[in-house]
Amino acid sequence: MSVTFDFTGKNFVVVGATSGIGKQAAIELVDGGANILAIGRNIERLDALKNINPQKISAKNLDVTCATAEDWVDALENFKNKFGKIDGGIYSAGIYGLTPLNSFDTELARKIFDTSFWGMVNFLQVATKKIFSNAKSSFVVMSSIAASYGSKGLFAYAAAKAAVQAAIKPFAKEIIKNGHRINSVAPAAVQTEMLENNFISEDFLSRQILGVATPADITGLILFLLSSRADLITGQNFFVDGGYIVGAYV
Ligand SMILES: NC(=O)c1ccc[n+]([C@@H]2O[C@H](COP(=O)([O-])OP(=O)(O)OC[C@H]3O[C@@H](n4cnc5c(N)ncnc54)[C@H](OP(=O)(O)O)[C@@H]3O)[C@@H](O)[C@H]2O)c1
Secondary structure (H helix, E strand, C coil): CCCCCCCCCEEEEEEECHHHHHHHHHHEEEEEEEEEEEEECCCHHHHHHHHHHCCEEEECCCCCCCCCCCCCHHHHHHHHHHCCCCCEEEEECCCCCCCCCCCHHHHHHHHHHHHHHHHHHHHHHHHHHCCEEEEEEEEEEEEECCHCCCCCCCCHHHHHHHHHHHHHHHHHHHHHCCCEEEEEEEECCCCCCHHHHCCHHHHHCCCCEEEEEHHHHHHHHHHHHHHHCCCCCCCCEEEEEECCCHHCCC
8 A cells, every 4th residue: 555645846855865764755755756855975875866866866965964054055056956946855864872871972972963963953944944945845854762762871862862853843933934844753663774783672672563664664754744735734743653652551
């Protein structure tokens, strides 16, 4: 069973498009008729993504932890010159890492926060400007169940994802004047490289009683939130947790 959205003539930015949820969303947006600006650090992966549909996919190599406002302006300006203003975007860049309180690596903790939170803020500051975005643009940013149910040793990741959820409420109030919307999506475990490369306990996974998500389980909601079917939804966080919250209290 599939639900599709018609994004013909629409333009979206996908930050973190080279892997996992962002890559799946980028491919589905293009399948739905959209043009996209794909952003990530891995040039080979950006090229591979672009080659899927060079007419509709533009790619830009940016590290969100050090991209300046000028970098974001450049990226959006170049895309606008080719395709026009954006109709929204997905911010999916994120890294995972353990930072136990008694022995954490400050650099790693900052990098986790910079990637999930400050990179998102810097992106939105430029992307939501009228010169770059059409009225009624929709933005979706990635949080995590860790924001509410952080496991031991996960304070930096949990705090960054909680900060994302907290920030979108004031952002929603600020950008609503242009008819723009912003929402966050908070999955539990999703089968991506992030999950493959990090240890997640069997106990955690077993609480996802409906199963561990695939990227497509998450992008259905993301595409809905980007679409006009969600025109009245803003400032909300949505869990896609496979039953984790329910399971946690069995
Ligand atoms: N997988 C899960 O279980 C899970 C659960 C809850 C929430 N999330 C969140 O969902 C989002 C997507 O996760 P995923 O599972 O799809 O992870 P993933 O497969 O590891 O993909 C992460 C993406 O972030 C990009 N990225 C990381 N650091 C970056 C940087 N400094 N600059 C630019 N791009 C950067 C990566 O691109 P490059 O390597 O090319 O830079 C990649 O495209 C993340 O925010 C994650 O925290 C994931």
